[in-house]
Amino acid sequence: MILPIYVYGSAILREKAQDITQDYPGLKQLIDDMWETMYYADGVGLAAPQVGLSIRLIVIDGKELADEDPSLKDFKRLLINPRILEVSPETCIYSEGCLSVPKLNADVERPKSVKLAYLNADFQPVEETFNGFAARMVQHEYSHLEGVLFVDLVPAIRKKMLAGKLQEIARGKSKTFYKTKVVG
Numbered sequence: 001m002i003l004p005i006y007v008y009g010s011a012i013l014r015e016k017a018q019d020i021t022q023d024y025p026g027l028k029q030l031i032d033d034m035w036e037t038m039y040y041a042d043g044v045g046l047a048a049p050q051v052g053l054s055i056r057l058i059v060i061d062g063k064e065l066a067d068e069d070p071s072l073k074d075f076k077r078l079l080i081n082p083r084i085l086e087v088s089p090e091t092c093i094y095s096e097g098c099l100s101v102p103k104l105n106a107d108v109e110r111p112k113s114v115k116l117a118y119l120n121a122d123f124q125p126v127e128e129t130f131n132g133f134a135a136r137m138v139q140h141e142y143s144h145l146e147g148v149l150f151v152d153l154v155p156a157i158r159k160k161m162l163a164g165k166l167q168e169i170a171r172g173k174s175k176t177f178y179k180t181k182v183v184g
Helices: 027-040 132-145 156-170
Strands: 045-047 057-061 076-087 091-098 101-111 113-119 125-131
Touching: 027 045, 027 057, 045 132, 057 132, 076 132, 091 132, 101 132, 101 156, 113 132, 125 132
Parallel strands: none
Antiparallel strands: 045 057, 057 076, 076 113, 091 101, 113 125
16 A cells, blocks of 8 residues: 655654564554555655654665666665664765655765664564665665654755745645655
8 A cells, every 4th residue: 555655844754763573563564565655656765754653664675776876776675673883984975855855855965884783574683784875775764763854964054945845845835746744
């Protein structure tokens, strides 16, 4: 089932998400719905807060970006209860967008690599280091679990320039082909 995506201005996007257990109600269906919602909305990643649930759950699939970065061809992950263990001191800047901040992009500086601990679909612990664009995707979605949006990470002057568009989104005036929701 395709779920509505909560957009900028929704309080849930500012909450720090909580860990879940294997017996979380309807978990398998939720994961299936998140994949379906992400693909329908032409996204490459989706965090549970974006569908209205303040839990630590992320789906990511980089295959749509494989033309730009061939290493993403088979990059598909389900991350349950992720935690950042390490980030590289080296950073890079790249233009990011987000399904929860429709039709808006901005340059964001993030570490070039990140090491995560998370649980996979079988609730087995995994430690993995992500590099390049995979690291950016993981960090972008991870930020959602911490109540941070990519627009929070842009320089103040740029954020000021985006303020009008962000207010429109928060008022529900941004048109998308996918269902959105603003819940203060």
